[in-house]
Amino acid sequence: MITIIGGTYNERCFHPHFLEKYGSGLRGCHAIRNLDADINITFHTYIPDFEKSNLEVLGNYLKMSLITHKSEQIIGFYYDHPMRKPIISPRPDLIVKAEDFSVEAEHIIYYGMMEGNARVKGKKVVYDPQSPVRPMPFSETKSEAEELAMVINRQEAFLIVGTYDEEVIKKHFFEEEKVSVLVLKMGPKGAKVFTADGHETIIPVYKTQSVWPIGSGDVFVAMFGYHWMSAGLSPHEAAEKASFMTALYCNSHNFRFKPAKVAESIQPLKIKDFPKGKVYLAGPFFDLSEKWLINELYYGLKGLGLNVFSPMHDVGEGTVQDGVAQKDIDGLEECKIVFAVVDGLDSGTLFEIGYAKKMNIPVIAYVESEPPAALVMLAGTMCLIESDMTTALYKCLWLLAEKENE
Structure with missing residues (x-):
């Protein structure tokens, strides 16, 4: 009893x-x-x-x-x-x-x-x-x-x-x-x-x-x-x-x-310690809904004990003349994994995914509304595609922890 x-x-x-x-x-x-x-x-x-x-x-x-x-x-x-x-x-x-x-x-x-x-x-x-x-x-x-x-x-x-x-x-x-x-x-x-x-x-x-x-x-x-x-x-x-x-x-x-x-x-x-490598948070942040989502993901990753580089939080909005593109790439090159918001097929986000794959950096692609035909290149280059936000965040932690424990 x-x-x-x-x-x-x-x-x-x-x-x-x-x-x-x-x-x-x-x-x-x-x-x-x-x-x-x-x-x-x-x-x-x-x-x-x-x-x-x-x-x-x-x-x-x-x-x-x-x-x-x-x-x-x-x-x-x-x-x-x-x-x-x-x-x-x-x-x-x-x-x-x-x-x-x-x-x-x-x-x-x-x-x-x-x-x-x-x-x-x-x-x-x-x-x-x-x-x-x-x-x-x-x-x-x-x-x-x-x-x-x-x-x-x-x-x-x-x-x-x-x-x-x-x-x-x-x-x-x-x-x-x-x-x-x-x-x-x-x-x-x-x-x-x-x-x-x-x-x-x-x-x-x-x-x-x-x-x-x-x-x-x-x-x-x-x-x-x-x-x-x-x-x-x-x-x-x-x-x-x-x-x-x-x-x-x-x-x-x-x-x-x-x-x-x-x-x-x-x-x-078994995770002995939280991973030390940074996560690159890729995704558009042009309007309120996009900024809200990036902000939620940023604090979701940090809440899991991860170090995060976010263009929205660490570089901010700007133009080509302001050099934001190079600052984002510099941040990406320092990261061990990319967490990307793919809904909307933002050109900057897709570029960052391609750049990461060329550098052999793993990519978690969070996407809820795009059809499979739009994701062929991501699936074909072994990006991990997830439609649930919480699952995607946890898998980002697990993948990064496994890489650092290798």
Whole structure:
């Protein structure tokens, strides 16, 4: 039996279109139920009265025991695209805080919630604070665990400890928070698992054909908790399983964890450090929509830990007399990979792609609306063509990391 505590929230993505009711807690319930049809699941969540009946129907569908705690509003997470930080509605400082509640169970997966907190007591507890602004340490929830596994990303660890230094982070969580297991999520680099006996494991990221990152952290926590608590695996084995199953989720955007042929195309990649080589961001920036897209891609690449040379950001607009063409070429010659926006078939972008291929620089071509006939030269020169922006960005990182690890 597993008790899951976590939020139930509306989620919407503008592009690609996505509109569902999930939140970390409910997504964790979906993930575990689709993995194991027989395990008993008890789900604690906040929900306003006007949403309670809808959630009860879903609880019956998932064959789980549902225990609701009253809140005043339903919270929404709204994304322009999956690489963007969501807009939270109501604004976090305007969310009406609900009354805290207590839960005692043997096995607990506890996701931090926006509306309030739970005080838990369990034999094995997996805790994910779930906050990019003010993650709450487990000790502050006044909870107890015989064995505590803390799953946290680097930014959350920094906000709690005040440093990115791995040794200081480990010391804090093992000595101050009394964790038995620390899982430090490293984003596109995968994760590291530390145990109280000093054992350390690097958990690889998995390359997939497609990347849907919204909710991937929720799935990882659920899969880790299931395999550590119910399947009896070691923390290191549980994290390996969780990473692979999260890759299946990201690749398919569903909870089918019993893969067939698709598993053959999902390969592990251990990234020791973020690539040092620069990415050349090619694409037109003549009007508002083009500039907006280049700006989103620029910060998307930087958010993945990559160094970026962008003509729009680093050179700017100008004329032949201003020498912008030569400045762009000089920047291109210093880069190890090109990420190119091909929609519109801009002449400057196509020139930069050709120049890069002549220099044996790999090219990721992001294109959504051009027909195959317009892409023959790109496909014929082994450019990697992707129609999904998030997938293209991640594949840029993976390709560059592989080249630097050769």
